Amino acid sequence: MTDLRSAPTRSTGMGTLVAKITVLGGLDALAVFLGAVLVSRGDYVIAALVVVGAIVLTVIYLSERLLPAKYMAPGLVFLAIFQVFVIGYTVYIAFTNYSTGHILTQDQAVEALLSQSQRRLPDSPSYSVTVVESNSQLGLLVTAPDGTALLGTADSPLRPVDATFQDGQAVAVEGYTSLRFADLLGRQDEVFSLAVPLADDASAGSLRTLDGRTAYQYTSKLSFDPASETLTDTETGEVYVDGGEGAFVGEDGTEILPGWQVNVGLDNFTRAVSEPSIRGPLVYVTAWTIAFAALSVGIIFALGLLMALLFNDPSMRGRTAYRIVMVLPYAFPAFLGAMVWSGMLSQSFGFINQVVLGGASIPWLTDPTLAKISVLMVNLWLGFPYMFLVATGALQAIPGEVREAARVDGTSRWQMLRHIELPLLLISMAPILIATFAFNFNNFNVIYLVTGGGPRDTGAGIPVGQTDILISLVYKVAFTGQNRDYGLASAFSIIIFIVVAAISVISFRRTKTLEEIS
Amino acid sequence: MHMTKKSIAAGALLAVAVLTAGCSNSTTTPAASDTSSAPETNATSTLTVWVDAERADALAQAATDYEAQTGIAVDIVARDNSTLKDDFIQQASSGSGPDIAMGAHDWLGELTTNGVIAPLELGDKASDFLPVALDASTYDGIVYELPYAVENLAMLRNADLVAEPAANFDDMIAKGTAAGVEFPFVVEQGENGNPYHLYPFQTAFGAPVFGRDAAGSYDPTQLTLGDGTAFAQWLYGQGSKGANTISTEITGDIAKEKFTTGQAAFWLTGPWNVKAAVDAGINVAVDAIPSPGSEPAQPFAGVKGFFVNQYSDNKVAANDFLVNYLGTVDVQVALFESGGVLPALTAAADAVSSDPIIAGFKAAGMDAVPMPAIPAMGRVWEFWGIAEASIINGADPDATWAQLTADVQSAIDGS
Numbered sequence: 001m002t003d004l005r006s007a008p009t010r011s012t013g014m015g016t017l018v019a020k021i022t023v024l025g026g027l028d029a030l031a032v033f034l035g036a037v038l039v040s041r042g043d044y045v046i047a048a049l050v051v052v053g054a055i056v057l058t059v060i061y062l063s064e065r066l067l068p069a070k071y072m073a074p075g076l077v078f079l080a081i082f083q084v085f086v087i088g089y090t091v092y093i094a095f096t097n098y099s100t101g102h103i104l105t106q107d108q109a110v111e112a113l114l115s116q117s118q119r120r121l122p123d124s125p126s127y128s129v130t131v132v133e134s135n136s137q138l139g140l141l142v143t144a145p146d147g148t149a150l151l152g153t154a155d156s157p158l159r160p161v162d163a164t165f166q167d168g169q170a171v172a173v174e175g176y177t178s179l180r181f182a183d184l185l186g187r188q189d190e191v192f193s194l195a196v197p198l199a200d201d202a203s204a205g206s207l208r209t210l211d212g213r214t215a216y217q218y219t220s221k222l223s224f225d226p227a228s229e230t231l232t233d234t235e236t237g238e239v240y241v242d243g244g245e246g247a248f249v250g251e252d253g254t255e256i257l258p259g260w261q262v263n264v265g266l267d268n269f270t271r272a273v274s275e276p277s278i279r280g281p282l283v284y285v286t287a288w289t290i291a292f293a294a295l296s297v298g299i300i301f302a303l304g305l306l307m308a309l310l311f312n313d314p315s316m317r318g319r320t321a322y323r324i325v326m327v328l329p330y331a332f333p334a335f336l337g338a339m340v341w342s343g344m345l346s347q348s349f350g351f352i353n354q355v356v357l358g359g360a361s362i363p364w365l366t367d368p369t370l371a372k373i374s375v376l377m378v379n380l381w382l383g384f385p386y387m388f389l390v391a392t393g394a395l396q397a398i399p400g401e402v403r404e405a406a407r408v409d410g411t412s413r414w415q416m417l418r419h420i421e422l423p424l425l426l427i428s429m430a431p432i433l434i435a436t437f438a439f440n441f442n443n444f445n446v447i448y449l450v451t452g453g454g455p456r457d458t459g460a461g462i463p464v465g466q467t468d469i470l471i472s473l474v475y476k477v478a479f480t481g482q483n484r485d486y487g488l489a490s491a492f493s494i495i496i497f498i499v500v501a502a503i504s505v506i507s508f509r510r511t512k513t514l515e516e517i518s
Numbered sequence: 519m520h521m522t523k524k525s526i527a528a529g530a531l532l533a534v535a536v537l538t539a540g541c542s543n544s545t546t547t548p549a550a551s552d553t554s555s556a557p558e559t560n561a562t563s564t565l566t567v568w569v570d571a572e573r574a575d576a577l578a579q580a581a582t583d584y585e586a587q588t589g590i591a592v593d594i595v596a597r598d599n600s601t602l603k604d605d606f607i608q609q610a611s612s613g614s615g616p617d618i619a620m621g622a623h624d625w626l627g628e629l630t631t632n633g634v635i636a637p638l639e640l641g642d643k644a645s646d647f648l649p650v651a652l653d654a655s656t657y658d659g660i661v662y663e664l665p666y667a668v669e670n671l672a673m674l675r676n677a678d679l680v681a682e683p684a685a686n687f688d689d690m691i692a693k694g695t696a697a698g699v700e701f702p703f704v705v706e707q708g709e710n711g712n713p714y715h716l717y718p719f720q721t722a723f724g725a726p727v728f729g730r731d732a733a734g735s736y737d738p739t740q741l742t743l744g745d746g747t748a749f750a751q752w753l754y755g756q757g758s759k760g761a762n763t764i765s766t767e768i769t770g771d772i773a774k775e776k777f778t779t780g781q782a783a784f785w786l787t788g789p790w791n792v793k794a795a796v797d798a799g800i801n802v803a804v805d806a807i808p809s810p811g812s813e814p815a816q817p818f819a820g821v822k823g824f825f826v827n828q829y830s831d832n833k834v835a836a837n838d839f840l841v842n843y844l845g846t847v848d849v850q851v852a853l854f855e856s857g858g859v860l861p862a863l864t865a866a867a868d869a870v871s872s873d874p875i876i877a878g879f880k881a882a883g884m885d886a887v888p889m890p891a892i893p894a895m896g897r898v899w900e901f902w903g904i905a906e907a908s909i910i911n912g913a914d915p916d917a918t919w920a921q922l923t924a925d926v927q928s929a930i931d932g933s
Contacts, residue, residue, distance in 0.1 A: 015594060041613075049910060099901060100628060100631060100893075101631045101632060103607065103608070103611065103632050103633075103634075104611050104632070104633055104634075105611075107635055108611050108633065108829070111633075111828070112633030112634070112828050115632070115636055115637060115828060116630060116633070116637065116658075116660065118660075119659070120639060120658070126641045126642055181588065181838070182588075182589055184834055185563040185590065185832075185834070185835055186563075188563075188831060188832055188833055188834040188835060189831060191834050192833045194835055204736070209834075210638065210833070210834070210837040210841075211834060211837040211841055211842060212637050212834045212836040212838065213838065213842065214639075214641055215641050216641065222717060257631045257632075258630075258631060258632055258634070280611070346767070347767060348765075348767040349767060349772060365709070368708050373817045375611030454710065455709070463900050479604070479894050481899070482627065482628050482893050482896025482899075483893065483896055490924060
């Protein structure tokens with residue numbers, strides 16, 4: 001022990017030390033840089049994580065103890081970023097109303113609403129403008145349609161001035177510096193938000209320029225009161241207040257969007273199980289998902305094992321050639337395989353109907369039952385080679401003496417399989433079967449590429465199909481159509497996670513009992 | 519011992535890589551922070567523009583010219599059109615989005631509901647655009663999009679098979695059949711239907727989707743889809759239990775294959791497929807869509823254009839680039855020359871109409887109406903195609919259409 005611990009100190013050469021310091025120094029420099037950038041952007045939490053992470057890593061690799069941590073730190077960093085963060089973020093989203101119309105912060109939503117409520121006065125003229133500056137306050141030097149010059153700033157309404165004209169346009173006025181277009185580029189936000197009142201009376205509207213060259217008369221349909229955090233419609237006087245669900249709500253309950261993202265507690269979970277249009281599909285999609293995953297594991301395992309038993313028989317000739325052919329679907333990219341199958345199963349133009357069945361018209365992908373069978377068959381084709389490989393390996397790992405002894409005792413082939421090979425196989429294969437189940441539970445690729453979840457269930461209130469599994473349903477809720485609901489989709493994901501985790505835990509418990517038997 | 523040293527170095531390297539990856543993941547890419555800090559450096563301003571990858575080349579020259587004119591660099595970023603809208607919505611408000619994004623006018627509802635685009639002001643230039651382009655770019659009375667190209671369906675005819683345009687739908691089928699090819703007429707459908715491609719026939723029976731309010735905006739409370747029973751009956755007659763001229767087995771790829779190999783006489787499609795047909799050696803003529811009903815067959819018009827990010831720090835430059843530069847005749851003609859789609863500016867559209875194919879699409883789009891961009895339209899899409907597909911496949915037209923109308927109405931009411 002002492003030897004091990006003191007060894008690094010003794011043997012750490014100059015070169016190693018320099019390399020170590022260089023790399024850690026680089027890492028820390030990067031962390032400091034990132035931290036500074038993040039702090040300037042206001043992301044304090046992430047900045048703190050980066051800095052603390054860098055300190056922890058530096059301590060781990062400079063310390064002479066902490067040997068296990070040196071090996072584990074990289075893995076833990078990966079785990080934190082690619083697993084813990086992703087899962088944590090999904091959980092967080094599931095408790096928010098993050099969806100179409102609720103993606104902004106409240107301040108941004110107010111900004112967007114005010115911007116969208118700017119109306120140009122009908123039939124009002126356009127004014128060519130020069131942006132001018134005095135004491136770093138911006139103003140607009142306007143050439144009125146009648147050719148006179150007017151000047152105003154955000155605080156003082158337009159008033160006539162004597163200006164220097166060039167090509168009929170007022171370009172300069174005493175006491176102000178005229179800004180060229182290039183000068184505006186550095187302060188675009190200021191220019192863009194500059195509103196010069198036309199007159200003392202606010203209802204006359206104000207002059208704004210969007211491009212720094214031409215100004216128009218605008219009135220704002222909404223006004224925001226920061227103190228009470230309410231929006232008021234300047235025409236009707238209706239007041240919109242924060243309804244508590246991430247949007248401003250009028251007196252009659254109408255929401256105006258864009259709204260913003262808020263925490264909604266368990267709302268998404270409640271909706272998933274209580275809203276009839278979602279609950280109905282959710283129940284049978286869950287049932288089909290479990291059936292799909294279980295049946296897939298069953299048939300893939302059965303075919304893989306059967307093939308493994310056949311090709312494991314030494315009396316069979318040309319085994320190697322057959323085995324290579326068997327493994328082909330596994331070597332073929334699964335995406336491509338699924339898409340090719342989808343094309344081959346097409347009703348009137350597909351290879352299966354046209355060539356194999358001689359012009360039959362079987363609705364492989366459009367009949368609810370046949371579509372289910374089709375996806376299972378494609379999944380079988382894609383999945384069995386892997387199971388065949390694993391089963392072959394597991395079979396060959398069973399000691400020859402065990403079989404020899406059984407044969408001496410006079411067992412039949414069936415008895416040997418049933419009582420000797422299968423139990424021994426299951427010990428090594430049970431974890432793989434559980435993994436296959438979990439994989440197929442979320443086998444989005446096959447469903448999406450073969451049937452796209454179809455045929456559509458015309459009776460359901462959400463766009464769900466007869467072969468949709470939970471994960472493809474989540475995809476449709478979150479990423480298709482004009483009404484995305486990321487919060488609801490995240491809630492579904494968590495439900496899926498719980499189901500898969502529960503089934504896996506139970507299965508692994510059963511596997512342990514299996515091991516004890518042997 | 520050797521292992522330990524190695525692992526120190528390797529671990530440190532990994533950690534650096536991971537930290538870098540992690541930070542760029544959770545916050546922002548370095549490129550984005552460049553854009554946001556650009557205004558402070560003042561000397562140069564860079565506009566980041568996301569465009570559909572297929573049109574990136576068309577804009578490259580315009581970007582270079584604009585920089586030469588104003589000193590504002592324009593960084594054209596080619597994006598996959600299928601993910602552009604979602605990425606824009608996600609990133610616009612985070613500060614890492616582009617200053618300008620290219621898209622279709624029917625995104626307007628979603629983009630404004632999410633509050634990620636800023637209004638434009640076309641000023642006196644508004645009347646210079648094709649009426650349909652201006653109509654499409656206006657949402658709830660406000661212009662949000664600088665229109666750049668107008669796309670609509672038209673009837674492509676294999677002029678070697680059929681010499682004359684068809685007078686109406688039945689005439690087209692008769693002419694196509696007389697030409698002796700396998701398919702007189704093909705139109706893209708698929709097992710979930712394709713209402714966009716059937717819409718001209720639906721309007722021929724006087725059944726648009728939504729009515730319009732006094733200001734001319736589509737009104738979600740006036741669902742006029744239900745007037746389409748006559749269309750549904752006609753569609754049933756063209757389906758698998760009738761004349762079989764429209765089939766859900768014909769996908770976009772199959773339709774393209776049949777026409778480009780000369781096995782179909784007529785193809786109802788958009789300008790995006792013309793090149794494939796011409797390249798395949800087909801003598802393509804572009805006609806207006808023959809109507810099966812008493813009214814003209816009006817296709818949907820899709821207007822491509824540019825939006826300004828509400829949270830951009832370069833809104834003045836962005837507005838200048840769009841309104842004062844991309845909205846000019848020379849630039850629109852130049853964009854047409856590299857893109858081949860009808861310009862949205864009237865003068866530019868007239869200038870390029872000497873091309874018979876463009877003139878054909880322009881003529882077919884005379885009656886085109888903008889595809890509704892209101893969020894309620896999303897509810898229509900969810901049910902529309904499925905209902906049409908089942909009518910084509912022999913479902914009772916009256917009952918299916920009534921069910922469709924009821925489903926859409928309840929989905930709109932429920933949302």
